[in-house]
Amino acid sequence: MTPIRDETGHAPRDASAHTQTASHSPDVAHRGELVVDHVFHDYLAGGRRTDVLNDVSFRIPAGSVACVVGPSGCGKSTLLGLAAGLLRPSKGTLRWDGAPVKMGPTSHLGMAFQQPGLFPWMTVRQNVAIGLRTRGHSRRDAQATADRFLDTVGLADFKDAYPSQLSGGMAQRVGIARALALKPRLLLLDEPFAAVDAFTRLKLQQEFKTLLRLDRPTVLFVTHDVPEAIALGDSIVVMTQRPATVQRIIPVSRDERDRASPAYARKLAETLECLGVTSDME
């Protein structure tokens, strides 16, 4: 259970235009929607309290993709951990399907971690299949699905390899396949293509978009690659330095994703400027 702390004395800041406070009861209207509502997070290390997230609010409508960009160490991964129910917010609420995010195992979720976290004692195929097995699929079904997603990420020839035999980028692709194979309604991705070479990354982005069109999950995608955020996101959540809050939410339209278009160039410049990078270098 997520404790909802008293927020008396805290004036709700309108960090996001989308945020709205609804009732906490699960609701058909909120199905597939992820709401981050005035979330704070800090941790204690060596007796010192470090604030990571400082009043973060935004909303991802069902079936849409939000890309989170921001300086490194600004708490992007923490945000994912909170959305996954792996961490508890110190203040504020996250809501999925209209109900507060619960801690512990879930069945709606697929997540790819920055460190892929493959089980070293399992083959690549077993690593992708284990989640499906845990969620009650038959062995045959789990393996067939695993094989299909390994094909998608271009690792068909490595199904029987062990994680220690893979490169960093390959291991990350297995992590992506594992998350996608679950057919999650909520997909959380932590810089999933970071360790992948540039060419493979572009191909994976293409594949990924095609896959998203099939199942239409709600996606929270953390990246430090702004062109990637524009290519994949319906909106871009720009975070500030730590303790982080939402600096701006930039919607991305269809024509702005065309890399050859002036609209794309304008969006890229706009987003980069938001991150403190000016486009005209003199």
Place this chain on the structure above:
Amino acid sequence: MSAPASAFARRIVLPALGVIIAVAVWEATVQGYRLPAIVLPTPDAVVAALVELAGTRAFWRDVGVSLYEFIAGYALGTIAGIAVGALMGESRRFRMMATPVVESLRFIVPFAWIPLTILWFGTSFTGKILLVAYAVFFVMVVSTARAIAHVEPTLSRVGTMLGMGRWRLAWQVHLRAAAPTIASAARAAAAIGWIAVVAAEYIGASAGLGLMITNAATSLATPVVIAGMIVIGVIGAGVSALIGWLSRARLDYR
């Protein structure tokens, strides 16, 4: 030296050389100090005693008894130790409760219990089995708890994300990830357990290798004493190698 020849040297020649040197030092000591056989017999006298022992039923019965006590106690101690250690690794509350008991008992060496086990169980097998279990248990508890506490946290997060509940996570992820460390502890525990059996038999037993050796010593049959000691050493090394081989065969992933 060519590659196959050097592999041969490493695997056969060097170990054999080590044994030969040890035996030569032994032989030289007997010759050099002109020791009587009753103090230290020559290697060939011991080999002769070994051959003679191997022909008797009583010897094999003693080996059987010691091995039986060892295996029963080892199985008991290992299973209980892994179970309690895993609980300590998983549950903070249980760990806080169990730590003072474990930490104070584990420094009481098994041999300190021998008088009590004789008092409680006489010279029966039960006392030895419990003593071995005790010796093995603490090695297993401590290493299992530590190994589970050190499992890569990302693996736990991945398991939870995949939908694993607490028990499934403990069984399928934590215990499996800790398995190589637990296996090497099991190997070390085997040595300690085997030593405990023989030590207990030295002090009070109705059968077993330890008893065989004390009997031989009372009748001043020194070659039999040393032959018995060699048998203990060889069986101990054999058991340890067997467990090492089993854990490699079951747990190795390249």
